[in-house]
Amino acid sequence: MIDAQSALAAPLVTRREDYQPPDWLVPDIALDFDLDPSSTRVTAILDVTRSSAHERPLRLDGDGQVPRKVLVDGVPHNDWRMDGDTLEIDLPGSAHRIETEVVIHPDRNTQLMGLYASGGNLCTQCEAEGFRRITFFPDRPDVLARYVVKMTADRKRFPVLLANGDPIASGDLDDGRHWAEWRDPFPKPSYLFALVAGDLSANRATFTTMSGREVQLGIWVRESDLPKTEHALSALRIAMAWDERVYGREYDLDVFNIVAVDDFNFGAMENKGLNIFNSRYILADPDTATDLDYDAIAAVVAHEYFHNWSGNRVTCRDWFQLSLKEGFTVFRDQGFSADQGSAAVKRIEDVRTLRAAQFPEDAGPLAHPIRPDSYMEISNFYTATIYNKGAEVIRMIATILGPDGFRAGTDLYFDRYDGTAATCDDFVRCMEFGGGVDLSQFRRWYSQAGTPRVSAVLDHDAGSGRATLRLAQRTPPTPGQPDKEPFVLPLKLKLFGTAGTALGAEQLYMLDRPTAEIVFDGVTDRPVLSINRGFSAPVIIESDRSSDDLKFLSAHDDDPFARYEAMQQLMLDTLVAAVTLGRADHQPVIEAVRRTLEDAALDRAFVAEAVLLPSDAFVGDQLETVDPEAVFRAREALRRDLGKTLADLWRSAYADASRAGAFVYSPPAKAARRMRSVALGYIAASGAEDAADVAFAQFEAADNMTDRQGALTTLVNGKSDKRIAALDIFYNRYSGDALVLDKWFQTQALSSRDDTPAVVAELARHPDFSLANPNRARSLVGAFGVNQRAFHLGDGAGYRFLADHLIALDKLNPQTAAKLLPPLGRWRRFDEKRAASMKVELERILATPGLSKDLFEQASRSLNG
Ligand code: PHE
Ligand code: ZN
Numbered sequence: 001m002i003d004a005q006s007a008l009a010a011p012l013v014t015r016r017e018d019y020q021p022p023d024w025l026v027p028d029i030a031l032d033f034d035l036d037p038s039s040t041r042v043t044a045i046l047d048v049t050r051s052s053a054h055e056r057p058l059r060l061d062g063d064g065q066v067p068r069k070v071l072v073d074g075v076p077h078n079d080w081r082m083d084g085d086t087l088e089i090d091l092p093g094s095a096h097r098i099e100t101e102v103v104i105h106p107d108r109n110t111q112l113m114g115l116y117a118s119g120g121n122l123c124t125q126c127e128a129e130g131f132r133r134i135t136f137f138p139d140r141p142d143v144l145a146r147y148v149v150k151m152t153a154d155r156k157r158f159p160v161l162l163a164n165g166d167p168i169a170s171g172d173l174d175d176g177r178h179w180a181e182w183r184d185p186f187p188k189p190s191y192l193f194a195l196v197a198g199d200l201s202a203n204r205a206t207f208t209t210m211s212g213r214e215v216q217l218g219i220w221v222r223e224s225d226l227p228k229t230e231h232a233l234s235a236l237r238i239a240m241a242w243d244e245r246v247y248g249r250e251y252d253l254d255v256f257n258i259v260a261v262d263d264f265n266f267g268a269m270e271n272k273g274l275n276i277f278n279s280r281y282i283l284a285d286p287d288t289a290t291d292l293d294y295d296a297i298a299a300v301v302a303h304e305y306f307h308n309w310s311g312n313r314v315t316c317r318d319w320f321q322l323s324l325k326e327g328f329t330v331f332r333d334q335g336f337s338a339d340q341g342s343a344a345v346k347r348i349e350d351v352r353t354l355r356a357a358q359f360p361e362d363a364g365p366l367a368h369p370i371r372p373d374s375y376m377e378i379s380n381f382y383t384a385t386i387y388n389k390g391a392e393v394i395r396m397i398a399t400i401l402g403p404d405g406f407r408a409g410t411d412l413y414f415d416r417y418d419g420t421a422a423t424c425d426d427f428v429r430c431m432e433f434g435g436g437v438d439l440s441q442f443r444r445w446y447s448q449a450g451t452p453r454v455s456a457v458l459d460h461d462a463g464s465g466r467a468t469l470r471l472a473q474r475t476p477p478t479p480g481q482p483d484k485e486p487f488v489l490p491l492k493l494k495l496f497g498t499a500g501t502a503l504g505a506e507q508l509y510m511l512d513r514p515t516a517e518i519v520f521d522g523v524t525d526r527p528v529l530s531i532n533r534g535f536s537a538p539v540i541i542e543s544d545r546s547s548d549d550l551k552f553l554s555a556h557d558d559d560p561f562a563r564y565e566a567m568q569q570l571m572l573d574t575l576v577a578a579v580t581l582g583r584a585d586h587q588p589v590i591e592a593v594r595r596t597l598e599d600a601a602l603d604r605a606f607v608a609e610a611v612l613l614p615s616d617a618f619v620g621d622q623l624e625t626v627d628p629e630a631v632f633r634a635r636e637a638l639r640r641d642l643g644k645t646l647a648d649l650w651r652s653a654y655a656d657a658s659r660a661g662a663f664v665y666s667p668p669a670k671a672a673r674r675m676r677s678v679a680l681g682y683i684a685a686s687g688a689e690d691a692a693d694v695a696f697a698q699f700e701a702a703d704n705m706t707d708r709q710g711a712l713t714t715l716v717n718g719k720s721d722k723r724i725a726a727l728d729i730f731y732n733r734y735s736g737d738a739l740v741l742d743k744w745f746q747t748q749a750l751s752s753r754d755d756t757p758a759v760v761a762e763l764a765r766h767p768d769f770s771l772a773n774p775n776r777a778r779s780l781v782g783a784f785g786v787n788q789r790a791f792h793l794g795d796g797a798g799y800r801f802l803a804d805h806l807i808a809l810d811k812l813n814p815q816t817a818a819k820l821l822p823p824l825g826r827w828r829r830f831d832e833k834r835a836a837s838m839k840v841e842l843e844r845i846l847a848t849p850g851l852s853k854d855l856f857e858q859a860s861r862s863l864n865g
Pocket of ligand 1: 125269307382
């Protein structure tokens with residue numbers, strides 16, 4: 001319950017069941033922008049048509065504006081009224097032309113929603129409900145309009161004027177200003193509108209589509225950043241060809257532009273023909289970007305490009321359907337990335353992300369189904385659940401249908417819903433039809449929140465040669481959903497004999513009831529169970545496999561993911577035992593890691609991931625009550641033991657990985673760099689005398705950011721004073737590069753050292769720190785919140801720090817503030833004293849006058865949910 005006072009002020013809740021089709025449609029809109037950072041005049045001409053026989057007025061969404069003028073069918077009109085932020089006009093007929101004019105102030109727009117200024121340029125962000133901050137319009141995704149956009153601006157300050165679609169005309173005025181007009185022939189919802197005005201240069205290329213259309217590609221950045229755009233441009237061309245080959249999807253306009261901006265609330269935005277990116281997902285060169293940055297750039301470029309079909313050509317009926325475009329598009333970009341390098345390592349990374357970001361969400365007060373039932377502020381639902389669990393749900397459908405059925409389903413979906421606003425259910429129906437399957441029960445994945453837990457117990461009777469696998473599923477309650485119906489869980493499984501050979505082929509078992517028994521006959525050898533291979537279902541497996549069996553699978557399973565998983569489970573069991581029983585046998589982990597390191601047949605990229613211990617946070621997630629210090633100590637002890645016992649292997653792995661020549665971005669070179677950082681981490685964990693010297697030498701000699709940041713991270717987690725020197729060198733070298741300075745802040749905020757809370761508090765006063773830039777805010781405040789050790793150290797100072805910064809950030813940028821709140825919402829997972837101090841901070845946030853609805857929703861759900 002929320003208290004009486006905030007209940008009065010509580011923002012309105014929007015419910016999925018209340019959906020009504022729009023009263024008025026807008027087939028066409030013409031926009032005219034007289035652009036200036038301090039004051040921009042926006043004239044909009046909307047052709048509106050009544051959607052059915054009703055008599056309701058036209059209602060146009062706004063945000064804090066009153067129109068300067070309103071014309072109906074060309075005639076000034078006074079008979080309009082404001083209902084809150086909504087402009088309401090009674091109209092006699094069924095088709096009218098409405099003209100409005102507003103004046104907006106981009107340079108005062110710190111929320112970065114609507115039209116805003118970044119680095120001297122002007123740009124827009126409209127998803128989800130930012131268009132109403134630009135002009136009056138039915139700002140909902142099921143109103144699709146054809147846009148014509150004219151922009152006029154000072155020629156010197158804003159030589160480049162871009163909008164959606166194709167350019168159709170431009171010209172100079174004699175007062176030093178110029179203009180350009182763009183037209184987008186594809187009807188689109190307002191959230192896909194974009195314009196950019198600025199002093200930008202393009203890295204250009206062309207792409208010829210499968211039907212022979214030539215597309216002009218451009219990546220627009222400030223001129224000095226041009227050399228850093230090659231990787232993004234090449235990723236774009238590879239992604240365009242991939243979507244033709246794998247999904248049969250072709251690009252549809254003559255131009256495709258991407259603009260990089262430094263101030264951006266999310267990663268990037270798929271505006272039709274004019275993607276706008278956070279510059280961190282465009283700019284890369286070896287000296288400033290890590291291999292992970294390179295990979296993320298390719299993935300995000302592909303993701304936004306893929307939205308052209310999954311999102312733009314077929315869009316969402318309402319925001320409850322967000323996962324329709326996001327889950328599907330993440331699934332598509334994951335497939336793309338898997339095809340560019342090691343698919344096994346990509347799967348490992350994706351599952352790690354899911355466990356780090358989505359499982360905790362599903363287990364906490366903010367849990368929601370991938371198709372939520374209600375929201376106060378839709379921006380709060382751009383979550384790991386909508387995106388990453390949404391992608392897992394699509395992956396299960398693809399597994400159930402098989403490649404041909406899935407492709408038939410997506411073809412049908414794109415064909416049937418092209419040019420329309422669809423629902424998740426429309427998508428599932430196409431999958432049923434394309435694959436010839438019944439997904440009625442499967443649909444529970446769209447309506448129920450929570451991570452299912454599957455217990456798997458294998459019995460074997462050597463005498464009869466019969467093995468029986470008993471499965472049971474159960475999903476814990478989530479807010480508003482006390483009881484769960486059974487899910488459909490596609491579980492890939494296989495049995496192995498103790499000689500290391502498979503007992504039969506892998507099978508796909510559909511667990512759709514609360515319990516099931518699977519019988520295997522002719523099993524004479526003692527079987528070992530490999531289950532949820534490839535992470536075929538996004539669930540938690542609870543099995544009684546012994547550490548011997550896990551060790552065995554980590555060496556013999558022929559599914560690389562399952563092999564990784566067996567090792568992770570072994571590590572997890574060991575760490576949980578260490579925390580809960582106060583002691584644990586490290587030997588099985590040490591032997592499994594040794595075997596993996598010594599197995600020359602394994603891809604080094606896989607080895608580097610397999611030998612890493614699960615994170616502090618993931619270990620904490622296994623415990624009844626998280627004791628961050630106990631987790632940290634147990635993990636450090638195991639790391640030290642691994643480091644010491646396998647010292648020779650780490651040294652030789654390090655030496656092997658260091659032999660590479662000059663930097664290249666290729667799968668084997670990336671694998672070597674990853675292995676190098678991992679080995680360095682274990683050398684340091686062993687407590688070796690020379691560890692800091694080795695790290696510092698790597699730091700100084702590095703010809704690329706992966707090696708440099710890997711060494712810096714090791715130093716920043718360590719005791720040696722060399723970390724101070726390294727941090728200074730790093731800072732001085734990159735003080736002009738905002739994206740690299742973010743790494744400097746972030747590496748310190750993620751440090752496992754005791755003094756991290758104090759260091760972070762001091763960094764918040766650093767002249768380069770600012771809450772106004774979302775990347776910078778996330779690099780310090782966001783990173784600190786997910787540092788399980790540092791955030792919970794001491795007597796609640798970390799909680800106070802986070803709350804103070806969220807309250808301050810909320811005044812500037814509520815969306816970004818609300819995104820950083822979840823660590824405080826995890827109070828139920830901690831001891832009473834910590835829980836109480838976390839709640840105090842949530843209450844303090846809620847008591848703040850003028851709180852945004854973004855932060856109000858997150859904090860109140862976190863407190864009461
Ligand atoms: N639609 C964007 C994406 O996932 C995310 C986004 C949402 C960006 C809201 C900005 C604002 O591709
Ligand atoms: Zn997306």
